[in-house]
Amino acid sequence: MSFWHVVGAIVWKDIRAELRTKDIFSSMFVFALLSVIVFNFAFELRVPAMKMVVPGIVWVAISFAGTLGLNRALVIEQDKGSLAGLLLAPVDRSAIYFGKLLGNLLFMFAVEIVILPLVMVFYNLSLLSADHLLVLLLGTYGFAAVGTVFAAIAVNTRAREVMLPILLFPVLLPVLIAGVKMTGALLDGEALSTLGNWLQIMAVYDIGFTVVAYLTFGYVMEE
């Protein structure tokens, strides 16, 4: 099997398992929705216009839900023993990385597709433009690229659910800052072309950490 066949097989396996249990999607979605609602009450009385805090709400909700999903994806894999099965398979470790990465990415996109319209309804604004979606796509990719490696690390530690956010959030900060900044500027009516710096930083982050993850994932999965 070629490299991308292996990647495809792993993604397909994750999708099929998810379609049967709906375990990851439901927990991510409910948590994202709860975050949006909790933030609504956390900010409402202090902020002149909710539009000002919506970028932060969107990105924090995505990060929280994403952390939950990454954890679930790997914990299920380990508890059912399928992680050991994956490692025994005669395939390249980086193919496992890209397979898990794409699976996590798909789940996060699925949650975003549902949560974005809700945010738009709750806060009466539009996030449905190509620019908004591009920013979300780049940010979510960066999140998943780093998160997949750290989830594989965290699942092997004591207190595995606690470890992932502690490891992930400080490394994730550039993506969060750039994401909040760009979503906010787009909501204020600026064009994406004026935000070149931020796009660059996200692109550098995405590409750079994909390379580092590709190079190091084999060491994480070594048994």
Added chain:
Amino acid sequence: MSRTNGLLMSATIVCAGLMLAAAFGALVLAPNAVGLTPDETFAQRIIYFHVPSAWLSMLAFGITTIASIAYLVTARRFWDSVAVSSAEIGIVFTLAATASGSLWAKPAWNTWWTWDPRLTTYTIMFLLYVAYFMLRSALEDPARRARFAAVYGIFAFLSVPITFMSIRWWRTIHPILIDSKDFGLSRGMLPVFFLSLIAFTALYVILLIYRVRLERTREQVDALRERFGY
């Protein structure tokens, strides 16, 4: 062994002398800064402590990253010992630089803390290496701990410059604070400043040697304990 011990002891004494000389230079020999209020003039002398501490923290985390890569390539326990020892020294000097910077900021900026890019990045860096140690403490198998910590160490160090860039663009509303940091040093200050840098770097090397030896000893004790079942 006794010969290396003797060498290390002499190096330690030389380093202690350098540190004392640097402290004397910073407090007595260095000229006063001109054009500042009395409080600021006094606080300005913290630069001989603050900048070398900050430099040491960066150096220490840099060495941690290099040792982490070396561990992944060679799988020798020695490199893991270097990585963890250096990271520990780095955390201590991060705190030293933050505390001394805060003492200077009160008279100079009239606040203990501000969300300036450098300060924010530094805080994030501190949190990254706190996470590094939390990760280590959550893993029992030494080989796995070393491998995971090495991978995380590489990610952590690479994210620091990107974080700095992103925060610098983000917080452009405080240009005055950033600019006020870039004061030049007068001619009389430079020798003392470089003496401090050298003394602190020597201190780092000595601390690292002691700390790595301690780590190696700890590993041997653990191995012995396992062998005899204590």
